[in-house]
Amino acid sequence: MLYEHLGARPRIHDTAVVAPTAVISGDVEIGPHCQVLHGAVITAEGGPITLAEHVIVMENALIRATAANSVHIGAHTLIGTLASIAGATVGEEVFFASGARVFNGALVGDRCEVRVNAVVMRRAVLLPETVVPIGWVAAGDPVQLFSPDRDAEIAAAQPELDFPGHVFGVDRDTPDLMVQLTERYGTSLARHRDDGEVGG
Template structure:
């Protein structure tokens, strides 16, 4: 994996987390226990800090970044779908950011919320807990059901299992 020290800050990865060799971590990055970081994910802690909470997953081609002196924080069991960008936002626990969604600086995504695929969440937008956000720009369209929250958690738990499976069995072929 590409892990780079920057201005004296070295990424910290919990021993139970899996960071794919084709992912890139730079500077002020912290990855919690049982996280899964997929190929081509880029977590750039060069200007601000990046914190990925325990049990979270960052899928292929995602970008996490923050402005100078600010941070990008993903709470426990965050789930960031393929190609999504999270820039200087705060995700509370158990959130899902859909594929190719963009969540901008200062946005707050409340616990157990889902941001739909290809949604654009503007700067400073606050999403209440257990909400579904869709559209361009993103808007809260309704509250999530217990079943939807449980389905999201089940998917996140599968990625936690994947982190362990990768530690045990992922090998470069040939």
């Protein structure tokens, strides 16, 4: 299903194939010979998303841009089932295995592999041909790789996270943080009320 969001409609190349149960919303450009399979969601929440040629988005994967972080996926990249990419720039010939997660501001270089259930943290920079092992965490610039049990080291390797401030514009020390965050985010998401399905 294709949706216009904030006045922008998806643009899909004639040679690309999008499953009827996939959802493509807003300022999304899907390039030549791409495949977007059943249940995938590609949603531009204020920032653009571009898929270059021959990108494959498997079942139930999620690609999401924000006003702060657009998304670019390079050519010949495969995004596995249940993987998610939020606000990241991805090079060419990259493999994201099932359950891989990539967060806002990350840069993933050409020919990287992010294996099953691995995580690329916010603003991490993966040089070309980096491999993030199964279940491991990539953090920092330059990137460091950690087994998931090393949470203190993972936190130390990252820039100031300030997730509430960076993503939602709410100070972490706000006494009613979750009230402010959910109300502000809910107002932003309510803009979907005016979305319209695009025919074709």
